[in-house]
Amino acid sequence: MNxxxxxxxxxxxxxxxxxxxxxPKGADCxxxxxxxxxxxxxxxPSLLITGGNHGNELEGPIVARRLAEWLxxxxxxxxxxxxxxxxxxxxxxxxxNTPIDGKNLNRVFPGRVDGSVSExxxxxxxxxxxxxxxxxxxxxxxxxxxxxxxxxxxxxxxxADLMTKMIGIAEAFKLPVTLVWEHNDTPGMFDTVAxxxxxxxxxxxxxxxxxxxxxxxxxxAGVRNGIxxxxxxxxxxxxxxxxxxxxxxxxxxxxxELGSPARGIFEPVCSVLDEVxxxxxxxVLRSMESLSxxxxxxxxxxxxxxxxxxxxxxxxGNEAVAFFARPLKV
Amino acid sequence: MNxxxxxxxxxxxxxxxxxxxxxPKGADCxxxxxxxxxxxxxxxPSLLITGGNHGNELEGPIVARRLAEWLxxxxxxxxxxxxxxxxxxxxxxxxxNTPIDGKNLNRVFPGRVDGSVSExxxxxxxxxxxxxxxxxxxxxxxxxxxxxxxxxxxxxxxxADLMTKMIGIAEAFKLPVTLVWEHNDTPGMFDTVAxxxxxxxxxxxxxxxxxxxxxxxxxxAGVRNGIxxxxxxxxxxxxxxxxxxxxxxxxxxxxxELGSPARGIFEPVCSVLDEVxxxxxxxVLRSMESLSxxxxxxxxxxxxxxxxxxxxxxxxGNEAVAFFARPLKV
Numbered sequence: 001m002n003x004x005x006x007x008x009x010x011x012x013x014x015x016x017x018x019x020x021x022x023x024p025k026g027a028d029c030x031x032x033x034x035x036x037x038x039x040x041x042x043x044x045p046s047l048l049i050t051g052g053n054h055g056n057e058l059e060g061p062i063v064a065r066r067l068a069e070w071l072x073x074x075x076x077x078x079x080x081x082x083x084x085x086x087x088x089x090x091x092x093x094x095x096x097n098t099p100i101d102g103k104n105l106n107r108v109f110p111g112r113v114d115g116s117v118s119e120x121x122x123x124x125x126x127x128x129x130x131x132x133x134x135x136x137x138x139x140x141x142x143x144x145x146x147x148x149x150x151x152x153x154x155x156x157x158x159x160a161d162l163m164t165k166m167i168g169i170a171e172a173f174k175l176p177v178t179l180v181w182e183h184n185d186t187p188g189m190f191d192t193v194a195x196x197x198x199x200x201x202x203x204x205x206x207x208x209x210x211x212x213x214x215x216x217x218x219x220x221a222g223v224r225n226g227i228x229x230x231x232x233x234x235x236x237x238x239x240x241x242x243x244x245x246x247x248x249x250x251x252x253x254x255x256x257e258l259g260s261p262a263r264g265i266f267e268p269v270c271s272v273l274d275e276v277x278x279x280x281x282x283x284v285l286r287s288m289e290s291l292s293x294x295x296x297x298x299x300x301x302x303x304x305x306x307x308x309x310x311x312x313x314x315x316x317g318n319e320a321v322a323f324f325a326r327p328l329k330v
Numbered sequence: 331m332n333x334x335x336x337x338x339x340x341x342x343x344x345x346x347x348x349x350x351x352x353x354p355k356g357a358d359c360x361x362x363x364x365x366x367x368x369x370x371x372x373x374x375p376s377l378l379i380t381g382g383n384h385g386n387e388l389e390g391p392i393v394a395r396r397l398a399e400w401l402x403x404x405x406x407x408x409x410x411x412x413x414x415x416x417x418x419x420x421x422x423x424x425x426x427n428t429p430i431d432g433k434n435l436n437r438v439f440p441g442r443v444d445g446s447v448s449e450x451x452x453x454x455x456x457x458x459x460x461x462x463x464x465x466x467x468x469x470x471x472x473x474x475x476x477x478x479x480x481x482x483x484x485x486x487x488x489x490a491d492l493m494t495k496m497i498g499i500a501e502a503f504k505l506p507v508t509l510v511w512e513h514n515d516t517p518g519m520f521d522t523v524a525x526x527x528x529x530x531x532x533x534x535x536x537x538x539x540x541x542x543x544x545x546x547x548x549x550x551a552g553v554r555n556g557i558x559x560x561x562x563x564x565x566x567x568x569x570x571x572x573x574x575x576x577x578x579x580x581x582x583x584x585x586x587e588l589g590s591p592a593r594g595i596f597e598p599v600c601s602v603l604d605e606v607x608x609x610x611x612x613x614v615l616r617s618m619e620s621l622s623x624x625x626x627x628x629x630x631x632x633x634x635x636x637x638x639x640x641x642x643x644x645x646x647g648n649e650a651v652a653f654f655a656r657p658l659k660v
Contacts, residue, residue: 018620018621018622033619035617035618035620035621036621037621058475058595058642058643058644059642061595061616062595062597062616062642065595065597065616065621065625082621084616084618084621085618088618091595091644092618092644094643094644144474145424145540147542208540209474209642210474210475210477210538210641210643211597211598211641211642212477212601212641213598213599213600216597216598265388265391265392265421267392267395268541268542268546269543271542271543271544286391286392286395287365288365288414288415288418288421288422289363290348290365291348291365291366291367291395291398291412295395311540311541311542312388312389312392312539312541313388313424313540314388314421314422314424
């Protein structure tokens, strides 16, 4: 008989507890033990914070640990459960997908107890942790080879009340951008499973997968602000803007993803949050086959704000090189 | 009979020419054709600029292409040959090592004509291009998961005159750091083959493997300054300092590489170019096994300048997390 996913401790106990979420073994690997932190201060909202869904996005795992050090002093009510890496195999390999089964963990939710390791992780998170939470902060980044402003994003949901609530919570982080992101590929996302249960789930998109001491302070302050806005802790954290001038709320449509016209090396010629006119040059594509070929100019399809841009790298034809956005119409 | 490595054009021809360096086929893959640019303005120094030695360092390939657009107007004498990617297979895969044979191209110089693909590339570069050059600029970066100040580096050589010449050329880039880097692992490097032939070779170390429009302007300006200092072009480029205050010349010894005391997630708590005292905290190591374990504090072994620091990431025990430096004693 297979083991079932479970916690090694009772997060309902008062105060701070730590332990593990056990993901049962399967045909492809042994059981995993994911470290879990819980701080229970009684009545109030129940928040789940997850990081390391993709393994080459290290901002989340580090910020999650810093929050686990801050909360025991700061938290005044409710419960916060933190899992810094829900995909430790990918974090150790510094890869987006899980090395053992090659799957994107954030496309296999709600998972299967008898599936491959990514599916078993998704099943453990969905069945054991998600039911304990009213609100989820899933800490992501755009990963290497992308430049983005630190953001809180969410995918649109049909439930207008839930949508309003999510936007409000996302804006409370006070990071440079809150983004409502229309996405074609939402089935299998952690978001979708949470939203289907009527829960609030917002994702951070912190940066390019790596960290500096200064950037970490900004990211941590953003999540602290979110926690404070939920009423779970007191105070106000600074740093969430750093070099950015103000916060704004934007939306990105499916048509705002710009694919490369050919394969080659992408060179950005604009910066994130630049406001561009229709037809403005945002990057050039350089052939790797010949130096006599002229670079292909890549232009903004509509007047918009540059939300994310490839920060160099070889791209295939149709591979995304930019995401555009515009102020959210309320 | 095997093909031999060769150029498809004559870089001795006057003016601008482009063509390819043919790396012969071998047991592991077909022949490669690496795009090559040449601008020949007659008498004067002969400079070879190479990029893409490691495939996850995109700054060099992009800057190299931008120089090939600038030189036809700017160059006044001598000859400049540019190969934006000497390892296109690794650039396409965004990997440090060559995917087909798993080798680090910069450890197999001077290569072998009948070797694996990395060795055949090294052989083609060493036999066909290097003899044409007096000076080589090999455009590297530290690659992903590292934070460093834009630099020009060289490994120490016994020939004092060559060393002085290299430091002078490196400083002429006017990037934030010129670094003399003592390194245990120089056999097989492109540098070593060039130095053994009495040639000047300096490497840039631009950044973390990715680019922004602003950073590219800085990197390109640095190499332009180097070219201008050689007398190959006129003018002076700006931008080489950006947010840095001044340029400095440092040295790093073998003992200045700090390995991680254990495996875990490295979190930097200092910034590059910070001046630190002996014992100063520079980062913490976070266990991925347990949240109740205290983070391990990682401290500076001597009073020094932080030259490079891991920008987050899972590290194994003994894996490098920082390089320190101090002002070069002349």
